[in-house]
Amino acid sequence: MxxxxxxxxxxxxxxxxxxxxxxxxxxxxxxxxxxxxxxxxxxxxxxxxxxxxxxxxxxxxxxxxxxxxxxxxxxxxxxxxxxxxxxxxxxxxxxxxxxxxxxxxxxxxxxxxxxxxxxxxxxxxxxxxxxxxxxxxxxxxxxxxxxxxxxxxxxxxxxxxxxxxxxxxxxxxxxxxxxxxFREEDFARSHPGGSLGRRLLTHVHDVMRSGDAVPRVTVDTGLVDTMREMTRKGLGATAVADAQGRVQGIFTDGDLRRLIEVGRDLRDLRAGDVMHPSPRTVRADALAVEAADLMEKHRITSVLVVDGDGLLVGALNSNDLMRAKVI
Structure with missing residues (x-):
């Protein structure tokens, strides 16, 4: 020194x-x-x-x-x-x-x-x-x-x-x-490449899974077929919807583990027997950061996406939001 x-x-x-x-x-x-x-x-x-x-x-x-x-x-x-x-x-x-x-x-x-x-x-x-x-x-x-x-x-x-x-x-x-x-949205438009821009300009419909990529069963779908649908779509959950597409519930990997832990016989169960009714949903036109906040608040990793009429149009999980760099 x-x-x-x-x-x-x-x-x-x-x-x-x-x-x-x-x-x-x-x-x-x-x-x-x-x-x-x-x-x-x-x-x-x-x-x-x-x-x-x-x-x-x-x-x-x-x-x-x-x-x-x-x-x-x-x-x-x-x-x-x-x-x-x-x-x-x-x-x-x-x-x-x-x-x-x-x-x-x-x-x-x-x-x-x-x-x-x-x-x-x-x-x-x-x-x-x-x-x-x-x-x-x-x-x-x-x-x-x-x-x-x-x-x-x-x-x-x-x-x-x-x-x-x-x-x-x-x-x-x-x-x-x-x-x-001047508002946050205006600032985001000037910074589309930054983290704030992604948070304020990215909407749920930009990052959600849609069409055939959305896992979907009915209340009468057997649990074995429900698990197959979850495996094929790789979301870690599946929507349970009626014929019109209105969401009836959701069934997740966590629900399946809990059923196995308590020793339930899975062969005769239907999706309607084990689903969570009235699940958390988010609008397709909402900001993706709102979906992230919803997941964090309720400690869930997947959320179903609905349109203005409440019909199922998509799904996303925390991995989708991380890939989009929203979280």
Whole structure:
């Protein structure tokens, strides 16, 4: 271990960083007012996209803010200021809102394109720690991201200031999604490949077994034939339904084991004698996660699927839900 690697010093600096950045966020909270409301209103009324710009660390923060806005219902994109002065400014069109981020407000690359942005007649929102800066003077709305000090011991490296920018961007996104009435289902549509997307977009009819794959017997089916049907279909259970397809009950592998344990004579039994009447069912148009919740709540591994008229249309078990990555 290096002589300069002092564990106590390391932990002390970590704690100081947390304290300084926490204080920066509290100060940020106290500075927001009419300008923040105006920024949210401008983004909400935007008929185009929110174009986020920033250089260096502010640019990294800007990319994250643009991604958060886009995933929560506000169309947004990031444009690099240096590339904007070489043609990418064409991505900014009337109807857009520009969110320009610079702690100093004096970034050369950003300052160079501010007059051109002004000529496009788009609303410009400045996120800066210096309200008297060049960026602030060119902006229609100024959001203060000022901090008293950086967490860096030299008070140089962007630390507390980038934390403040990130939090301010999150606050904008949260206020906007609430104003839009953005719901879990909307979020899922923006994240179809994620676990939340699968949980909120996958319906029972997407994963259930249907047609001949559904084990089905009548109340008069002998128990031996009932077991054969369960074996053929491999669900671990079978529906007991009438001629119209209305569910009368369910019989499972567990029920069979219990019959054997108590020494019942299986030869003369019918499905109607051993089934569970009025079993748990789920609608085909329900979310698959509802079927998973039903199984967990009642400690069952299979559930029958019915349509709007209560007729048997499918079945599924926990393995089907795991394959679909719903659980």
């Amino acid at each position: 290096s002589d300069r690697l002092d564990p106590e010093r390391i932990l002390e600096l970590a704690r100081q960083t947390f304290d300084i950045e926490a204080a920066a966020l509290i100060g940020l909270k106290q500075r927001q007012g009419d300008s923040f409301v105006a920024a949210v209103a401008a983004m909400l009324a935007c008929s185009g996209r929110v174009v986020v710009m920033g250089m260096g660390k502010s640019g990294h923060v800007g990319r994250k803010i643009a991604a958060t806005l886009a995933s929560t219902g506000t169309p947004a994109m990031f444009v690099h200021p240096a590339e904007a002065s070489h043609g990418d400014l064409g991505m900014v069109t009337p109807g857009d809102v520009v969110l320009a981020i610079s702690n100093s407000g004096e970034s050369d690359e950003l300052a160079a394109i501010l007059p051109a942005i002004k000529r496009l007649s788009v609303t410009t929102i400045a996120m800066t720690g210096k309200p008297e800066s060049t960026l602030a003077r060119h902006a229609d709305i100024v959001l203060s991201s000022a901090v008293d000090q950086e967490a860096c011991p030299l008070n140089l490296a962007p630390t507390a200031s980038t934390t403040a920018q990130m939090a301010l961007g999150d606050a904008l996104a949260v206020a906007l999604l609430d104003a839009r009435g």
